[in-house]
Amino acid sequence: MNDQPFWNPKTEQLDRSELDSLQLTKLRRLTEWAAARSPFYQRSFAAAGFAPEQLKTRADINRIPFLTREDWMHSQEQCPPYGELPVTDHTRAIRMHTTSGTSGKTPLRALDSRKDWAWSAEMWCYALWGAGIRPHDIGYVAFGYGTFIGFWGLHNGLEKLGALTVPGGAQNTTQRIRQIIDFDCTVVASTPTYALRLAQEAQALGIDLPASKVHTVILSGEPAGSIPETKALIESQWGAKCFDTAGMTEVSTIFMFEPIDQPGGCHIIEDHFIEQVIDPETGEEVGYGERGERVCTSFGRSTIPLIRYRSADLVVKVPHTRAGTGRTWDIYEGGILGRVDDMKLVRGTNVYPRAVESIVRGYTEIDEFQIRIERRDIRDEITLAAEPFAAVTDDAWNSVATQLSCELADAHEGLRFHIERANTGSLPRFELKAKRLVDNR
Numbered sequence: 001m002n003d004q005p006f007w008n009p010k011t012e013q014l015d016r017s018e019l020d021s022l023q024l025t026k027l028r029r030l031t032e033w034a035a036a037r038s039p040f041y042q043r044s045f046a047a048a049g050f051a052p053e054q055l056k057t058r059a060d061i062n063r064i065p066f067l068t069r070e071d072w073m074h075s076q077e078q079c080p081p082y083g084e085l086p087v088t089d090h091t092r093a094i095r096m097h098t099t100s101g102t103s104g105k106t107p108l109r110a111l112d113s114r115k116d117w118a119w120s121a122e123m124w125c126y127a128l129w130g131a132g133i134r135p136h137d138i139g140y141v142a143f144g145y146g147t148f149i150g151f152w153g154l155h156n157g158l159e160k161l162g163a164l165t166v167p168g169g170a171q172n173t174t175q176r177i178r179q180i181i182d183f184d185c186t187v188v189a190s191t192p193t194y195a196l197r198l199a200q201e202a203q204a205l206g207i208d209l210p211a212s213k214v215h216t217v218i219l220s221g222e223p224a225g226s227i228p229e230t231k232a233l234i235e236s237q238w239g240a241k242c243f244d245t246a247g248m249t250e251v252s253t254i255f256m257f258e259p260i261d262q263p264g265g266c267h268i269i270e271d272h273f274i275e276q277v278i279d280p281e282t283g284e285e286v287g288y289g290e291r292g293e294r295v296c297t298s299f300g301r302s303t304i305p306l307i308r309y310r311s312a313d314l315v316v317k318v319p320h321t322r323a324g325t326g327r328t329w330d331i332y333e334g335g336i337l338g339r340v341d342d343m344k345l346v347r348g349t350n351v352y353p354r355a356v357e358s359i360v361r362g363y364t365e366i367d368e369f370q371i372r373i374e375r376r377d378i379r380d381e382i383t384l385a386a387e388p389f390a391a392v393t394d395d396a397w398n399s400v401a402t403q404l405s406c407e408l409a410d411a412h413e414g415l416r417f418h419i420e421r422a423n424t425g426s427l428p429r430f431e432l433k434a435k436r437l438v439d440n441r
Helices: 016-037 039-048 058-063 069-078 114-130 152-161 173-182 192-204 228-238 353-360 394-411
Strands: 095-098 109-112 138-141 164-167 187-190 216-219 241-248 253-257 265-268 273-278 291-298 306-318 331-333 344-346 349-351 366-376 379-388 417-421 437-439
Touching (some): 016 058, 114 241, 152 164, 192 216, 192 228, 228 241, 353 379, 353 394, 394 417
Parallel strands (some): 187 216
Antiparallel strands (some): 253 265, 273 291, 306 331
């Protein structure tokens, strides 16, 4: 079994017509389950004039109303603490987790049963196995193990796969690096930002990471994991191969992963999810190759059904035939491209943090950065605060700043970015999701 590339060869190579049939069957069961047990969905379906028996073809999914984060939040506020999406009360659940709190003052609260958590681990096994991780590996989870769902599912997935699993909670960065080395870890899981932070700490400690036993870094939690420049930087600092994944608290686990073949994006786990891509303005589904907002329907979490959830993630879906990996699951080209609400309009120009990061990470002199937008008099101004490494001289910095200013302007229709040199160690560091854009308008 260790030699075959698929965690579940049957479903990962399922004929597309059989996959469509499987999804439709699961969708009927899911909507019937939600309609019978969830007060929220009972009202939502009735208001939209939808009934599960209307699902005759795959296209009939568009009869189902969207679910938004605002809907979920409002439900929590009206019926605290968990709202009316759950199909049961908390007495049937074994775990409660929350979102990270990076988008909204109050995090979403999610309940999971034993069955839900077993499913969550199974989804991670698709990704871990697909990245070449096997039972003989030693996995280090560089994560705080709080109520944020984060890498809890990955931890369970490593254990299910049979790998020795080291929980890196309640440790500072120095301690984590030392443990990774001392325990001969071969796999490390973290956010892209924290992978860079760990590498920086290793360098300060005189530890040669590329000479360590680590051969794989599993990335999740930020779109940065799919930015080629960021991934290349992490790989060079660790001497290891990086693999992108993405999940969300709303489904308790991941919905896509990048296999060892690395087809320029991430395969969607289509035997357990229906992923649609819509125009954020019209709500209409877009075709292959068109950028839009991903809408998620999950078949796995039974305690809180997630049906046609507008994620606010920006993606471009392409057919599985682009990959040649043997999997018949479609691909999100380039992974998660950003957030619908991440885009900022500055003097008529669209600015995406991902696009800025792809440029900044091309400069090896820069350690950390922050994008700042503010209103000065009657117009908006944008500043890139860049923190160079301590060894960068003034002359070298001046050259970097000039080139960086030109490259950012060229990529943003001539928009001028003010380049500011930040003092060493002055910009925020992040263990979980990085927030590098500050809009003070």
